[in-house]
Amino acid sequence: MGSTFTITNVGSYAGRFATPVINYPEVGILAAGRVREGMVVGKGGWFRVGKLLPLSLACDHRVVDGATGALCLARVVELLQEPEQLLGPARA
Numbered sequence: 001m002g003s004t005f006t007i008t009n010v011g012s013y014a015g016r017f018a019t020p021v022i023n024y025p026e027v028g029i030l031a032a033g034r035v036r037e038g039m040v041v042g043k044g045g046w047f048r049v050g051k052l053l054p055l056s057l058a059c060d061h062r063v064v065d066g067a068t069g070a071l072c073l074a075r076v077v078e079l080l081q082e083p084e085q086l087l088g089p090a091r092a
Contacts, residue, residue, distance in 0.1 A: 002025065003025075003026055004025065004026055004027055004028075005026060005028045005029070006026055006028075006029040006030070007029075007030045008029060008030070008031050008032070009031075009032050010032070010033055011032055011033045011034035011035060011053075014034060015033055015034060016033045016034050016036075016054060017031075017033050017054050017056060018031035018056050019031075019058070020056055020057070022059075022060055026060070027059065027060045027063040027064055028057065028058065028059045028064060028069065029057070030056070030057050030073075030076070031055070031056040031057075031058075032053060032054070033053065033054035033055070033056075034054075035051050035052065035053050036052055037049055037052070038050070038052040053080065055073065055077065057070075057072070057073045
């Protein structure tokens with residue numbers, strides 16, 4: 001109640017994909033599906049078996065522009081692919 005952004009996990013209930021619905025006063029909701037193995041393209045263009053996580057983002061376009069929402073989701077994907085970025089710069 002009273003949130004502005006929600007993250008939901010439909011994968012825990014065997015859900016693969018979701019269409020998240022925004023509840024007022026939220027401005028966005030991110031749904032994560034069930035992780036599965038599949039073919040991914042690694043750095044250098046090599047194909048390999050890796051983990052795939054379906055994500056769905058819904059935004060209230062009265063508050064968040066669709067392009068901004070897409071950039072946000074792209075950043076979330078980037079951070080999930082390389083979580084060490086969350087640690088910040090290395091310290092000596």
